[in-house]
Amino acid sequence: MQIPLASFGTFDQFRDAASTGAAAIDTLYFWILGICAFFFFLIVAVLVAFIARYYARPGHVEQHTPHHDNRLEALWSIIPSFIVVALFWYGVLFYLDLRTPPENAYEIQVVAKKWNWSFMYPNGVVDPNLHVPADRDVRLVMSSDDVLHSLYVPAFRVKMDVVPGRYSELWFNATTPTESFDPAIDPSTTGADENGYDLFCTEYCGQGHSAMIAKVVVHKSGTFETWLAEAARIDPTSSPAELGEKIWKQRGCSQCHSVDGKASTGPTWQGTYGTEQKTDKGTVKVDENYIRESILNPMAQIRDGFKGVMPSYQGQLKDAEIAAVIYYMKKLSAEADSVPATWEDAGGVPGQEEGEGSAEGVDTSPGDGLDAGEPIPAEEQTPADKPDSEEAAAEKMDVEEPKTGEQPETDDAETATES
Numbered sequence: 001m002q003i004p005l006a007s008f009g010t011f012d013q014f015r016d017a018a019s020t021g022a023a024a025i026d027t028l029y030f031w032i033l034g035i036c037a038f039f040f041f042l043i044v045a046v047l048v049a050f051i052a053r054y055y056a057r058p059g060h061v062e063q064h065t066p067h068h069d070n071r072l073e074a075l076w077s078i079i080p081s082f083i084v085v086a087l088f089w090y091g092v093l094f095y096l097d098l099r100t101p102p103e104n105a106y107e108i109q110v111v112a113k114k115w116n117w118s119f120m121y122p123n124g125v126v127d128p129n130l131h132v133p134a135d136r137d138v139r140l141v142m143s144s145d146d147v148l149h150s151l152y153v154p155a156f157r158v159k160m161d162v163v164p165g166r167y168s169e170l171w172f173n174a175t176t177p178t179e180s181f182d183p184a185i186d187p188s189t190t191g192a193d194e195n196g197y198d199l200f201c202t203e204y205c206g207q208g209h210s211a212m213i214a215k216v217v218v219h220k221s222g223t224f225e226t227w228l229a230e231a232a233r234i235d236p237t238s239s240p241a242e243l244g245e246k247i248w249k250q251r252g253c254s255q256c257h258s259v260d261g262k263a264s265t266g267p268t269w270q271g272t273y274g275t276e277q278k279t280d281k282g283t284v285k286v287d288e289n290y291i292r293e294s295i296l297n298p299m300a301q302i303r304d305g306f307k308g309v310m311p312s313y314q315g316q317l318k319d320a321e322i323a324a325v326i327y328y329m330k331k332l333s334a335e336a337d338s339v340p341a342t343w344e345d346a347g348g349v350p351g352q353e354e355g356e357g358s359a360e361g362v363d364t365s366p367g368d369g370l371d372a373g374e375p376i377p378a379e380e381q382t383p384a385d386k387p388d389s390e391e392a393a394a395e396k397m398d399v400e401e402p403k404t405g406e407q408p409e410t411d412d413a414e415t416a417t418e419s
């Protein structure tokens with residue numbers, strides 16, 4: 001909807017509506033605005049007329065004025081009641097529609113944290129911008145890693161709080177595909193809805209709040225699937241260990257696993273690969289099979305000194321991603337030299353057409369893991385790797401605690417220099 005006088009300089013207050021629900025919101029909004037404006041001008045006009053007509057003049061004798069008129073009272077009570085009830089009625093209808101996602105909507109997981117957005121797709125792709133198909137109901141399931149945030153897409157006329165400790169949801173059906181999108185352009189430097197629709201955080205969440213901006217890219221029907229498949233593709237010339245590190249950071253492993261030798265909730269990954277460890281089912285060699293099993297079925301064997309609190313990543317990490325974690329753990333161990341530089345060197349990306357056959361050493365068929373290298377003698381193991389008691393583990397956790405607290409501060413500093 002194009003509204004004259006609606007632009008304040010370069011900032012477009014009223015974005016062109018780009019979702020199916022936007023028209024109803026706009027209609028209601030402009031009815032409320034119109035009715036308010038009508039009564040505002042009517043009341044001010046009457047006020048001015050009465051001042052001109054009835055102001056106190058010298059020699060004027062006060063006359064009797066009527067104090068009450070039932071017909072008038074009824075008129076100005078009943079008419080506004082109808083107006084207000086009608087606005088409320090439409091408001092409730094639109095609100096219910098806005099809050100009730102249609103069945104079979106395409107679901108995207110949203111995680112807000114100081115100060116960025118992550119959008120997670122059913123095939124495991126994680127992107128800092130929201131990509132959606134045009135002409136399809138999309139449902140966002142949103143959660144926050146830290147404080148209260150709020151997701152707002154002006155062009156879609158949707159807004160919803162993102163609250164720590166619970167899920168909130170939002171849905172829309174985007175009608176107008178994005179013409180061009182360049183992920184390299186910083187979303188906070190472009191104006192209204194250029195390079196994708198603006199997506200803002202609208203709950204003041206700290207220093208970097210104003211930079212918590214992302215773009216909504218609406219893909220023409222049929223092209224979204226292509227984008228999604230392309231985004232999931234792993235570049236065969238990229239490094240498997242680097243992908244493993246990215247997974248460790250982005251998929252939450254870092255909350256419980258350190259890579260610097262310190263045990264926290266879970267064992268450290270530094271120097272663990274290739275060692276022998278005690279579990280509740282006996283001694284085990286940390287090899288491909290054990291790592292894969294630990295990720296898919298963490299309860300199968302629980303390392304001594306740790307609790308079985310790790311969630312299963314069954315269905316969440318693809319074969320190639322598990323392989324990447326294995327390469328990353330290997331990179332952090334005495335066998336770092338044997339880690340291939342690229343997927344191509346490793347014989348291709350597991351599960352991806354170009355490279356048939358799984359990577360050397362990552363093949364998880366029984367027995368294969370055993371020839372991955374000599375076990376490291378017990379003396380060479382990192383002591384922090386195997387806390388001897390529950391208390392030791394708890395103590396280590398306490399020491400770790402400030403580390404998590406520090407995180408936002410470093411972010412603070414970064415943002416401070418940016419702005």
Ligand code: HEC
Nearest residue numbers: 252253256265266267291294298301302303306307309310
């Ligand atoms: C909530 C904390 C938590 C998170 C998050 C977590 N883990 Fe764990 N993990 C543990 C604990 C505790 C153990 C040890 C107990 C056990 O074996 O189940 C463990 C064990 C492991 C092991 C076995 C390693 C060893 O030395 O015994 C692997 C491999 C592993 N996790 C991988 C991962 C990956 C990959 C992720 C992220 C995708 C992850 N973990 C996320 C808590 C976690």
Ligand SMILES: [Cu+2]
Nearest residue numbers: 149201205212
């Ligand atoms: Cu925020």
